Amino acid sequence: MKNISKKSIIYAALTVIIGILINRLCTEIVAATNCPLYLDSIGTMAAAAIGGLAPGTTVGFITNMIGGLSDTSTFYYGIINVMIAVIVGRAADKGRFSRPFDVIRLLPYFLLLSVPCSFLSYILFSFDIADNVAAPVARAISEGGAPIIVAQILADFCIEIPDKLISMIAAFSITLLIPAGVKKEMIWIAGREVKQDGDRKNVSSLKKQVALVLFVSGFAIAIVAFVISFKTHLEARVAGYPDGDYDIDLLRTETFLYCGKMFSAILGLLICIVSYSMLIANYRMVGPLRLMTREMKNFAYDDEKGRDQSVKNIDELNIQTGNEIEILYRSINKTVKQIDEYIDTTTRQAKTISELNVNIITTLADIVESRDKTTGYHVKRTAEYSALLADKLRERGKYTDILTDEYINTLRIAAPLHDIGKIKIPDAILNKPGKLNDEEYEVIKTHVDLGREMLVNAAETLGSTAYIQMATDIASYHHEWWDGSDKGYSKHLSGTDIPLSARIMAVADVFDALVSRRPYKEGYPIEKAVRIIKEESGTHFDPEVIDAFSELTDDFTEIVRKYRE
Numbered sequence: 001m002k003n004i005s006k007k008s009i010i011y012a013a014l015t016v017i018i019g020i021l022i023n024r025l026c027t028e029i030v031a032a033t034n035c036p037l038y039l040d041s042i043g044t045m046a047a048a049a050i051g052g053l054a055p056g057t058t059v060g061f062i063t064n065m066i067g068g069l070s071d072t073s074t075f076y077y078g079i080i081n082v083m084i085a086v087i088v089g090r091a092a093d094k095g096r097f098s099r100p101f102d103v104i105r106l107l108p109y110f111l112l113l114s115v116p117c118s119f120l121s122y123i124l125f126s127f128d129i130a131d132n133v134a135a136p137v138a139r140a141i142s143e144g145g146a147p148i149i150v151a152q153i154l155a156d157f158c159i160e161i162p163d164k165l166i167s168m169i170a171a172f173s174i175t176l177l178i179p180a181g182v183k184k185e186m187i188w189i190a191g192r193e194v195k196q197d198g199d200r201k202n203v204s205s206l207k208k209q210v211a212l213v214l215f216v217s218g219f220a221i222a223i224v225a226f227v228i229s230f231k232t233h234l235e236a237r238v239a240g241y242p243d244g245d246y247d248i249d250l251l252r253t254e255t256f257l258y259c260g261k262m263f264s265a266i267l268g269l270l271i272c273i274v275s276y277s278m279l280i281a282n283y284r285m286v287g288p289l290r291l292m293t294r295e296m297k298n299f300a301y302d303d304e305k306g307r308d309q310s311v312k313n314i315d316e317l318n319i320q321t322g323n324e325i326e327i328l329y330r331s332i333n334k335t336v337k338q339i340d341e342y343i344d345t346t347t348r349q350a351k352t353i354s355e356l357n358v359n360i361i362t363t364l365a366d367i368v369e370s371r372d373k374t375t376g377y378h379v380k381r382t383a384e385y386s387a388l389l390a391d392k393l394r395e396r397g398k399y400t401d402i403l404t405d406e407y408i409n410t411l412r413i414a415a416p417l418h419d420i421g422k423i424k425i426p427d428a429i430l431n432k433p434g435k436l437n438d439e440e441y442e443v444i445k446t447h448v449d450l451g452r453e454m455l456v457n458a459a460e461t462l463g464s465t466a467y468i469q470m471a472t473d474i475a476s477y478h479h480e481w482w483d484g485s486d487k488g489y490s491k492h493l494s495g496t497d498i499p500l501s502a503r504i505m506a507v508a509d510v511f512d513a514l515v516s517r518r519p520y521k522e523g524y525p526i527e528k529a530v531r532i533i534k535e536e537s538g539t540h541f542d543p544e545v546i547d548a549f550s551e552l553t554d555d556f557t558e559i560v561r562k563y564r565e
């Protein structure tokens with residue numbers, strides 16, 4: 001909903017001013033011509049039809065206040081002009097002030113409104129016929145034998161019917177003169193734009209609830225003021241002021257006391273009304289909004305358990321305010337459930353894709369492995385060793401800034417690609433039954449650069465991920481030596497310049513080569529392999545990784561047994 005524009009406010013102000021002027025002008029014409037009508041609400045009706053309740057009731061109220069300044073009896077009927085604005089405003093809200101016939105259908109409401117006015121007149125004129133434009137008709141009916149109150153009501157009807165019909169037709173005619181652009185701008189003031197979308201019945205309910213609270217409050221204030229005035233009036237009679245013997249000081253005191261009673265009682269009532277309004281606002285609006293805000297702030301996206309609890313909490317709020325807040329709650333509840341389902345589905349799909357990726361990688365690595373007929377379960381075992389080494393290093397408090405859960409998981413699935421470059425090594429060399437000569441060994445050594453090349457190309461095609469980056473590091477540097485000596489290849493990096501993943505893989509790779517059988521050697525016993533590895537701590541291998549390795553002999557032995565050739 002857009003904010004009310006300055007143009008709308010100017011139009012609303014003009015509507016109010018012109019409405020009051022029309023009301024006053026018609027009243028003056030009626031008075032000057034002795035016409036037996038009121039015609040004091042044409043401006044009110046027109047303002048309410050064009051601009052809704054706010055401009056309409058303002059015109060009605062101010063018209064009566066101005067009228068009261070010249071004739072205080074007008075104050076008695078202050079509510080009537082405002083109620084006329086309410087009837088016409090509500091009708092216009094529902095689109096029932098757009099055709100002449102619609103306008104006539106409002107007449108019964110105005111007649112109903114005139115009944116309490118008749119009673120008021122009856123009381124104010126000491127239970128006799130009121131001295132107003134309906135008096136001749138009322139007297140005639142009364143003389144016909146009808147009770148005075150009945151005569152008053154019927155006589156008021158006789159004036160009201162032509163008065164309100166003429167007023168409505170005049171107001172309706174005024175609305176036809178208003179340019180479409182002004183009417184369009186005024187719908188924001190009238191609050192009618194909301195009804196153009198969605199559920200008509202429920203969308204206006206919050207407005208209805210607020211209007212009901214305000215109406216009941218206003219009515220209560222009017223009743224209290226009337227009771228105080230009437231009681232004071234009766235007491236003044238009992239005290240008695242003989243005609244012609246007025247005590248001005250006493251009158252001033254009585255007036256002051258009357259105002260004091262009125263002020264005190266109305267203020268007390270107002271505080272009660274504010275208290276109840278706060279209670280209702282809290283129950284119908286603020287409370288439910290606060291609960292929804294709290295639960296939405298706690299709504300967890302990352303953790304399945306937390307998310308389920310959030311969805312449950314929001315569902316259990318079960319907000320039933322019977323207004324837009326309830327509609328908002330239902331929408332939020334539905335959206336949250338949909339988000340939850342969406343996240344679950346996405347997570348399941350991501351897991352499936354991840355598993356598929358691992359399977360593809362393992363299959364790819366198996367293809368490489370199957371070409372190298374000497375290595376068997378080498379890639380599976382080295383992946384397991386690497387993950388164990390990483391876990392142990394973290395447990396020992398080493399490289400904890402690098403070794404996150406995510407890093408170790410990535411290491412486990414990237415490790416199988418460490419010898420991916422071997423796919424480009426000719427079979428004659430890769431599967432040579434005997435020991436390699438120097439020239440052949442140089443060819444084998446190129447597998448690290450070939451592997452890096454393949455994975456860099458893969459990153460360019462598929463996009464660089466932590467996984468491909470780590471696979472590239474491992475494939476490129478798993479044959480580097482910690483001391484940077486020429487025994488390592490191919491970049492001769494040293495120390496921590498060698499990525500941690502590659503330093504871990506170096507230990508896993510060499511250990512597995514030592515314990516595995518080759519065409520030119522038997523597999524070494526585990527103890528011998530462990531000893532050789534430990535001897536190369538600080539030269540070939542990262543000493544921290546070797547310290548972790550030393551604590552893992554049993555686990556490595558178990559893996560060797562599990563994936564025996």
Ligand SMILES: [Fe+2]
Pocket residue numbers: 418419447478479509
């Ligand atoms: Fe290798």
